[in-house]
Amino acid sequence: MEITQQLSSLPRERQEDEPDQQKEEGEQKEGEEEKKEEESTVVEDDVPDISTLSEQIDEFLSVLDRFKDAKEEKAARPQVPETAVEQFVTAVENEIAKYESDGEELPLLDAINRVSRLHLELSGFSQDANYYNVTNKSGCVLHHAMCFLEDEFFSLLDAGSSGRPHEASPKESNSCEASPAYPKETVEKLRDIAAAMISAGYGTECCEVFIAARSKEVEAAVSSVGYEKGSIDDVVKMPWESLEGAIATWIKSFRHFVSVILPAEHDLCNQVFSVDPDISTTLFHTVAGGVLLHLLVLPEAVAMTKRSAEKLFKVLDIYDALRDATPTIDSLLPDQADDFSLADELTSVRSRLGDAAISIFCDLEGSVKSDAAKTPVPGGAVHPLTRYVMNYIKYACEYKNTLDLVFHDHHTPFSVQLMELMDLLDSNLEAKSKLYKDPALSNIFLMNNGRYIAQKIKGSSEINMLLGETWYRKRSSNLRQYHKNYQRETWAKVLACFKDEGLTAAKGGVQKPVVKERLKSFNSLFEEIHRTQSAWVVSDEQLQSELRVSVSAVVVPAYRSFLGRFAQCLTPGRQTEKYVKFGAEDLESYIDELFDGKVPAPVARRRT
CATH class of the missing domain: 1.20.1280.170 (Exocyst complex component Exo70)
Known part of the structure; x- marks a missing residue:
């Protein structure tokens, strides 16, 4: 009976014990999870901060330096602290992500430069299986960092100059002074980013961003003075009245570009790319040279327009502007080791403008020679041709120095050309004087025109200097002779x-x-x-x-x-x-x- 009772009571006992067993299993499971959480907490708490990791990386890089400098050819390669490297590049990546999300100022450049150097050093051992994983990881983070810096570089270039006009640039220096285009703080950031990207092997990307941003900005600065970029066809087709205004605006913009924008851009390139002067020079050539070529479109087109006398002075104005700018451009934009030369292009445009000026002046000579009007001026007054030519010459001689240069290039002194024009005018007036039936009136006509010419010459030191005292005395003698001729023709009969x-x-x-x-x-x-x-x-x-x-x-x-x-x-x-x-x-x-x-x-x- 007792055995039966014991057997019959066995399932009940197990059933009674089951809740306790489940309880024990639950408690055991919870303990394991708590243990895992504790272990996880311990692991997270054990990860050093980025400052500590940076020190560990620096120590490793020092070890690598010593290894490379070691004289023993069979020196053992240092063991890679994979955990530290992994933790460091991950920390840097996390910091970049934080910056991209909330834009907080973080001291990232030092860390990024450290990643760059780390990756460079590890790449030297990339064939070693022990280095493969950390090299790959550092490369991925470095690429991410460079993309981040590229965006940051563009943002600084694009936003930093907004609303800041190009003013006279500071004294040239490689130090990070305030730029006319950017505040000092921005220039410093641009310099540091450029140095980091170039050091990491991402100089091409950095330069492309700089060229795109600064070319746009410099073109905008030139446009702000009034210049509108156009094609050669656009300029050639302009009516003269419109082109005359466009030339005046171009001269103002071009002089501003050469005297203000060009030196400022030169300083900016030197400051931002102080890490590599060759890169600075190349970038400046690319940005400034590109804008300069756009500015040379109008002068080139003006040299191609149809010749006419009234265009001479605007052509000479452009020629003067190019001549005055040549020393600055030659100094800041010297020829580089390529086939294209900005100096040659500038000289070529100036030469074509000089050819145009000579052609216009010679066309004036042709006009004087061919003016064969058959109607005499009433009363023997000064002929309109005389007024036009002398006023034209007086105005032209205000450009004496420029015309001397232009004609000198063509082996003909301007003074000789001017005398030839005056001789043509005299011959034309002599022919016109014969249109009068009364010889006395012919002489009054010649006196009027001769006196007008003499007064214009006397009133212009430039013409006087070009024609000389001998020429003036001869003309004065001619005037006295006209006077005597008049007296004889009119009053000889009276006195008889x-x-x-x-x-x-x-x-x-x-x-x-x-x-x-x-x-x-x-x-x-x-x-x-x-x-x-x-x-x-x-x-x-x-x-x-x-x-x-x-x-x-x-x-x-x-x-x-x-x-x-x-x-x-x-x-x-x-x-x-x-x-x-x-x-x-x-x-x-x-x-x-x-x-x-x-x-x-x-x-x-x-x-x-």
Whole structure:
């Protein structure tokens, strides 16, 4: 009975014991999980911080340096601290991720530079299986870091210059001074990133970002002064009025580019890429040279436009701007070891502009030579051609130094070219003077034009210097000859009325009829001269006065003398009034009305 009871009670006992067993198993499981958590916590707590890991990596790199420097050829390679390397590159990757997510300032460059050096050193042992994993891991993290720095480099370049105009650059230096384009702090960051990327073998990517960002910025800086980039076809097709304004804007922009932007960009390249001067020079050539070539499009196109006289001065303005810029460009952008030369391109454009200037000036000579207008200028006044040519020459001679250079390049002194033009103008005026039927008026025309030319030359030290004193004296002599010719052609017949010949009889008496005839001839001649020559034009007041004074000086004394000797031959009263129409003072008054360019009133009897 007891055995039966014991057997029958056995399952119940097991059932009663089962909850305790499950409880024990549960407690055991929980213990194992807690143990794992504790072990995990211990592992995490045991991971050194990035500063400690950096020290361990530095120590390992020092060991590698000593290994490479070891004289023993069979020195054992140092053991790679795989755990430390793994933990370090992972920590750096995590720090980059944090920066990318929240943009907090973190001291990443030192760590990235350490990864770069670590990877470089490990790559030397990449064939060793012991180094493969850590080399691969460090390479992946390094690539991630370089992509991160590339983005950061672009962001700094793109945002740092916003709103900062290009001003006069500071004294050139490789130190990280404030740049006209960026604050000092930004330049320092750019320099450090560039150095890190170049050291890691990512110089190409760094340079490409710099070129793209700075080319855009420099072009914008030039545009901000007003210059709009266009093609050669665009410029050639412009109407002259529009092109004239575009040239003025180009000159302003180009001078700003050379004097301000170019030195500033040169300094920026030196500062950012101080780690490698060769890279700095190449980048500056690429950025600045590219913009310079765009700026040379307009001068090249202007040299190709149709020649016309009014374009000469703008062509010379561009030539001057290029000439003035050449020393700076040669200094900052010297030729590099490639086939293309910015200096040669600049010289070529200048040469084409010089050719255009010479062509325009020679076209002016051709215009003067071929101007064969058949209508004389009314009143013998200064011809429009004379005014145009002399004003053109006066303006051109303000560019004397530039024209000297341009013509010197073509082995023809500008002074010789100018004299040739003046000779052509003289020949043209001589031909035009023959259009007048009255020889006296021909000489008035030549005097007017000659005096105008002389006054223009006298008023310009540049023309005087080019033509010389000998040339000026010859022209002054010509003017005196024109004056004498006029006196002879106009007043010789008048003065002939006062000659003694034929006035006295054989016995010493006076031939009264001859006296009367002489006075009638004088009155008629003088009235005709007054009527005609009062309408002639002498606009130069000094020349006008000289002519009147010279006429009075020969006519009035001769007339006064004639009357003094022969007036008593006339019967007082009607006869005197009939033959003596003018007193000496009357003649002077009428002579002072000559060359006014006005239609005169009929000569009235003025007795004194």
